[in-house]
Amino acid sequence: EPEVTQTPSHQVTQMGQEVILRCVPISNHLYFYWYRQILGQKVEFLVSFYNNEISEKSEIFDDQFSVERPDGSNFTLKIRSTKLEDSAMYFCAGAEGQRTYGYTFGSGTRLTVV
Amino acid sequence: KQEVTQIPAALSVPEGENLVLNCSFTDSAIYNLQWFRQDPGKGLTSLLLIQSSQREQTSGRLNASLDKSSGRSTLYIAASQPGDSATYLCAGSMIKAAGNKLTFGGGTRVLVKP
Numbered sequence: 001e002p003e004v005t006q007t008p009s010h011q012v013t014q015m016g017q018e019v020i021l022r023c024v025p026i027s028n029h030l031y032f033y034w035y036r037q038i039l040g041q042k043v044e045f046l047v048s049f050y051n052n053e054i055s056e057k058s059e060i061f062d063d064q065f066s067v068e069r070p071d072g073s074n075f076t077l078k079i080r081s082t083k084l085e086d087s088a089m090y091f092c093a094g095a096e097g098q099r100t101y102g103y104t105f106g107s108g109t110r111l112t113v114v
Numbered sequence: 115k116q117e118v119t120q121i122p123a124a125l126s127v128p129e130g131e132n133l134v135l136n137c138s139f140t141d142s143a144i145y146n147l148q149w150f151r152q153d154p155g156k157g158l159t160s161l162l163l164i165q166s167s168q169r170e171q172t173s174g175r176l177n178a179s180l181d182k183s184s185g186r187s188t189l190y191i192a193a194s195q196p197g198d199s200a201t202y203l204c205a206g207s208m209i210k211a212a213g214n215k216l217t218f219g220g221g222t223r224v225l226v227k228p
Contacts, residue, residue: 045216103148
């Protein structure tokens with residue numbers, strides 16, 4: 001069964017450093033998403049991406065965050081200057097369509113900011 | 115704003131007992147409802163997707179129902195096994211022109227004792 005692949009599985013970074021989280025979506029997916037889950041809390045929506053542009057973003061997704069899909073395959077989330085509170089599990093997800101299809105999630109990247 | 119709640123937060127049952135997990139949402143304009151399983155420190159595995167026009171879905175020992183009018187979905191797991199121990203998350207998507215983000219409940223942590 002096709003999978004959404006995320007790398008790295010765990011990243012430790014110093015506060016203030018930039019990090020890039022990578023995702024390889026399933027090939028026939030058209031809609032892409034990033035979610036995050038702070039330890040012990042709910043999974044939260046960050047951003048959705050379709051047709052090479054952001055279609056929706058949450059209040060969490062401020063100017064420190066950016067997404068891109070430069071080569072038509074990898075889908076990346078960049079955090080420019082990490083804060084301690086950015087420590088969380090970050091999930092990439094994709095869907096074939098907008099309404100009739102479910103989401104497939106990757107296994108996540110655990111980001112630890114020290 | 116859609117709010118999704120799962121009660122109870124934790125559940126412990128002996129092996130063989132049937133499990134009933136509840137999910138409630140505040141906005142009946144929910145479009146799709148998806149149930150996920152999450153093992154500790156791992157990603158989200160999709161279990162069942164109930165599309166807007168459907169009332170229930172079944173897969174093996176799992177059955178999920180959706181009642182939009184009452185704002186509820188229920189996941190039934192028949193004849194529970196120790197391998198069913200995990201956190202179960204429900205998430206709903208709203209009828210919307212773009213983005214179609216998921217709103218997650220806080221999850222029910224299930225322990226099936228041998």
